[in-house]
């Protein structure tokens with residue numbers, strides 16, 4: 151994984167953990183070659199020590215003009231004459247010059263030369279143009295060749311895989327067709343997309359070819375497993391997901407194609423291309439992200455249709471991605487009963503071309519009519535559970551009160567000093583991140599190493615100090631979480647923090663930012679009136695960021711000093727009422743002990759803009775695992791007690807996304823004492 155964000159950004163800024171803990175990917179066991187290997191990338195941290203300022207599109211344009219480099223304006227990139235391509239390379243087959251092969255990302259300044267495949271940061275580009283730097287001008291140094299171990303593995307798997315129709319046993323063909331839903335996909339289609347089948351792993355193999363079709367850069371394996379009455383799928387990529395930048399279907403795209411359909415699964419692309427004849431591309435990691443490195447490959451299209459899936463999450467992802475690609479050329483297929491995902495649509499006898507024609511424009515003017523909103527409103531109404539957000543798997547009581555974690559909201563979290571705010575919020579965020587929420591941490595008070603240690607302990611649900619032999623196992627799994635850290639420590643200016651967050655949303659599709667804590671952006675204002683004004687301003691900025699980027703921001707704020715024996719309230723948050731007004735959710739970690747649960751703290755939800763439900767529930771701290779969630783054993787015990795004492799209203803949640811949660815039985819056994827706030831009331 152290249153941890154180098156954009157060298158052009160305040161680079162001490164984002165530190166994904168992966169670089170330090172490169173581990174082994176989860177290949178099917180029967181393919182695993184030899185004992186686990188570990189690779190350490192020591193250069194990672196050094197790269198982060200260069201404080202460089204962000205670049206804007208205007209500055210890039212000025213620089214190109216200033217250096218006499220001709221360029222054209224594109225959708226998300228500027229296209230320029232490439233200083234990395236040899237003049238002989240610039241001639242296409244027809245002898246016509248294939249100029250403007252250099253793509254520079256307008257937001258990050260990152261560049262890619264399509265002719266030489268050189269790529270790098272904006273600083274690398276400048277160094278190269280100005281003849282300084284160490285070889286960037288040679289044009290090849292920055293292109294990332296697959297690591298040797300990876301290319302060996304890729305080659306070996308690819309050579310063992312065979313086309314489906316060459317399987318010797320007809321029954322095996324039928325089984326594979328059924329498991330992968332390929333009964334209506336023709337051999338011609340599979341052949342066109344070079345899909346193979348790996349018998350020992352019972353997996354389809356999708357190749358990643360280098361641009362220009364010269365070599366194999368990687369693979370994706372899709373394994374189908376029977377699960378009850380249904381089938382579940384598991385993906386494995388080589389290289390590992392963070393470096394897997396394949397737009398599956400790219401070799402079939404012609405330079406003249408002006409329209410493309412983007413899907414989130416390779417099988418959907420096969421179905422779409424077969425039934426509509428349109429060019430299709432699959433995003434490498436489905437709905438989780440659209441890495442900016444792929445944007446140059448999408449520049450040529452005047453119309454891009456997203457058909458990512460049939461749920462609200464796919465719809466949200468499509469809207470987010472459209473912003474990167476320029477929403478004016480993007481159209482979205484709305485999820486719905488009559489618009490399932492492409493493979494299902496093909497198998498269900500739907501007319502895929504007709505569904506594509508119903509795609510809605512992604513671009514809205516500042517003023518919209520209800521006509522433009524009605525489809526979105528319908529989407530929310532027909533997917534009520536999904537609209538309530540992603541459910542925590544460790545905190546059923548949070549689901550019960552808050553209903554879920556929703557994009558674009560601002561959560562303010564407070565609690566007395568040393569009460570365990572960081573520890574709790576770490577588990578709360580880890581829970582979501584483990585379910586695929588791309589997360590960015592801004593921990594200004596405690597170091598990232600300490601924070602990561604807490605999170606890893608919570609992830610492993612036990613002390614790792616006593617079982618170091620298991621460290622690699624947990625670290626490898628942890629490394630694959632979509633988790634990033636800002637490397638700020640101590641006081642920071644709000645502008646720098648917001649710039650970094652903006653950058654992370656663009657590059658890593660971050661959907662949840664945690665800021666611990668706001669006091670580190672307050673500067674050194676001495677007067678309390680200045681401090682209140684500063685805090686109000688900062689909260690306003692985070693509120694706007696959350697809304698503009700459809701990204702959830704969780705903001706930890708210290709309370710004002712109150713009597714130790716008094717409970718905190720919304721009004722206890724330092725400053726004016728701005729924090730509670732702007733916040734969608736207000737959570738308070740109360741360390742006053744519940745009478746019924748000696749020694750325990752409890753979490754109070756004192757504001758919930760989504761549906762108004764507020765309430766409290768006890769938190770039981772486990773010193774070994776540093777967790778507050780109720781371990782599965784205890785959950786079972788609580789359920790049993792309830793079963794023994796009377797009927798349970800509803801089955802407790804499985805904790806999985808989309809599952810309904812009704813866990814009042816867990817809480818009600820430990821209800822707050824009467825002198826505690828009335829928790830059943832709505833907040834407004």
Ligand SMILES: Nc1ncnc2c1ncn2[C@@H]1O[C@H](COP(=O)(O)OP(=O)(O)OP(=O)(O)O)[C@@H](O)[C@H]1O
Pocket residue numbers: 565566567568569570571572573574595751771776
């Ligand atoms: N409920 C608890 N009972 C006992 N110890 C706890 C509890 N919660 C957290 N701790 C421990 O207390 C210490 C401080 O926790 P943490 O840093 O999460 O508190 P905080 O509220 O964020 O502190 P600060 O106010 O300084 O930001 C940690 O060592 C943590 O493991």
